[in-house]
Amino acid sequence: MNFPRGTRGGGIGILHKSHLKLENRTFQETFEYALISNSSCTLNFVVVYRPDPSGVNTSPFLSEFEEFFSNVDLLSGRTLVLGDFNIHCDLPSKPEVKQFCTILSSMGYRQLVDVPMHRLLRTLDLLIVKDNETLVSEWDINPTYYSDHLIINCVLDVTRVMISKTFRVSRNFKAIDHQIFATDLAEKINSVLEQGHINVNDLVKGYNNACLNVLDTHAPVKSKPRSVRYKPKWYNDNVIKARRERRRYERRWRKTGLDADYQIYIDAKSTAADVIVREKSNFYKNKFADCTCSYKDIYKTVNEPLNVSGNVLPDSDTSAELANNFCEYFVGKVNKIRCELDMYDPCSSNSTTSHENQSVVSCIENQSVVSCNLFDFQLITEDDLCKIIAKCPTKSCPLDPMPTWLVKQHLETLAPILTAIVNVSLSSGVFPAELSKAVITPVLKKPSLDRNLLSNYRRSQICRLWANLLRKWFLLRSPITSMSMSCRIRTSQPTKFLTVPRLRLPVSRMTFLGLLTTSVPFYF
Known part of the structure; x- marks a missing residue:
């Protein structure tokens, strides 16, 4: 819908296919218009509405319309101008109608409608095309008055947009024989453990390869074409x-x-x-x-029936361009926060931070002094690991080599290597590089905000199961549980910090563990 107004009636409403894109909506002094183009800009629709000019001089409209039409003529591709112009084209002897037709002919356009379109038998709704184009192959009038105006039906001489096809990639998990699957999986896992990896990254890589190899054998990835066609669920x-x-x-x-x-x-x-x-x-x-x-x-x-969807994204020509724009924005935000934290000096009165980072600085300044010993992290046992995984929700991250529900079903087979990954990570003080990756989804902060402004989006990320497993084990069995509680108390949405001040660590080996929630917009 176009711009609201305080008076009754008028305006532009557009219902269009998703492959067309609304380029511009502008309100002029005497009329308003909306421009809609296809993705390749080979076809343009310009919808015009002019309010009732009763008792108003038409000269401003004609001069403004001439300037507007000169810009329309510069559009690439074929153009169709249509709408309610509120000018009596059925009376060609009127001076304003003559001047209007002169503007069209001087730019190589013609007007097609020559029958009354209003209850008062006036021709107010127009179809305008170029003289040398056959964009409108035929048109007719619907004789039913749904309002004061009749409906114009026109057939366009354009190539029909084919239904786009996508390929759905999936695995047939129902075809798995779980007894044979468990045997093959145990063989692969034991071969990885027998290699005696000391590096946690090599251990994670071996686990991923083992799971994927067994899955590819019992439930290989299949790609099936699927037509993108909207069909409501109630459509029976x-x-x-x-x-x-x-x-x-x-x-x-x-x-x-x-x-x-x-x-x-x-x-x-x-x-x-x-x-x-x-x-x-x-x-x-x-x-x-x-x-x-x-x-x-x-x-x-x-x-669902209200068409309320959380998947709101800015306008963009390609998905790759949109992803790059969000990547640049979030990386820039990370760099800005890091620079301000590096330059911040609590002893100096000249230190300044942006308004959005005041909560970060306040959290650092007001942190409580906690003194405790932390010489090493408590290692996890297979029983503790199985209890934690059993309490985890069954949702999975697309980056996981195996879905969570399948991991729970074969947890007895996977428990040794998962325990080894967690313990090697804690004992070496190295967080696996593969587990630091996550799937990022931009989410609009409020439905009323401008969806084309990147600063109105926050990050929502889905981490891998084992990244959450490490975090939960540390919070459950850490000797500094008071500081994990301070993380929950000292919260500034959407950023949460776990502060670790004044820890007695061995001088020869210092370890720092930073735990970030899924709403944190940057990494340390």
């Missing part, structure tokens, strides 16, 4: 049948033009609408009845 056979009947009677009426066939078409259209409303209502009633015990499912169900 009853709706399909009602819509087919409506379309059949419409074709008959347009072919014969009889009033009886028109009345049959109107009845079929009303019946199809009732069927859609009934089926949609029954679908959501049943869905609400199935999720009465989960508030999360209830909110998810409510957001």
Whole structure:
């Protein structure tokens, strides 16, 4: 929808396919317009609305329209200008109509509509194309008055956009024989442990390769083409049948033009609408009845018919460009925070920080003094590891070599190597490089914010299972549990810190463990 106004009526509303992109919405002094183009900019639609000019001089509109149309003529590709111009083109003798037609002809355009389009038998709604183009192959008028204006139906001479096909990559986990799978997995895991890796990165790499090799044998990756076609979940056979009947009677009426066939078409259209409303209502009633015990499912169900989606992203020509833009923004934010923390001197009154980082500095200044001994980290046993994993949710990170539910099912086989990874990491003071990777999803902070402004987005990341496992084990069995509690108390959303002040560490070997939550927008 275009810009709201305090007065009644008017404005621009556009319903378009997702492959078209709304380029511009502008309100001029005497009219407003919206420009829509396809991805390759070979086809442009300019929708124009001019408010009722009763009692207003038309000269400002004509001069402004001439300047506007000179810019429209510079657009690449074919252009169709349409909308409610509120100018009486059915009266060609009027001076403003003559001047309007002169502007069009001087730029090589022509106006197609030559029949009344208003209840008062005036031609106000126009279709404008170039003289040397056949963009509009045919057009007609819908004789039904849904408002004060009639509807123009036009057929465009353009290449039909083919339904894009994507390839779905998946594994058939149902085909796994878990007894044979467990035997092969144990063989691969034992071969990795027998190599006696001291480096935790080599151990993680061996674990990943072992899991992937066994999975590729029992459930290989398959790629299947899938057409991207939107189909609502409530769209069932009853709706399909009602819509087919409506379309059949419409074709008959347009072919014969009889009033009886028109009345049959109107009845079929009303019946199809009732069927859609009934089926949609029954679908959501049943869905609400199935999720009465989960508030999360209830909110998810409510957001679906309201078209409330969390996957809001800025406009971009390609996915790679959008990903690079977010990467540059978040990296720049990291560098800015690091520079301000490096330059901050609590003893100097000249130290300044940005408003968004005041909470970070406040957390550092107000940290409590905790004195305790930390000579090494407590190692984990297989029993403790199995208990922690059993309490973890079954959600998985796309970077995990094996989904979490499958890990839980074969935990007895995987427990030795997972225990070895955690203990080698804690004893060597090295966090595995592979586990520091995560899947990042930009999330708009508030629905009311501008989605094209990158600063209005925060990071939401999904870490690997073993990265969360290390964090949970440290918080559960760390000798400095008081400081893990201070992490929860001293919180500044969306950043959380675990402060480790005044620890007695061996001089010959100093270790620092930084634990970051999924909402932290930078790494140390």
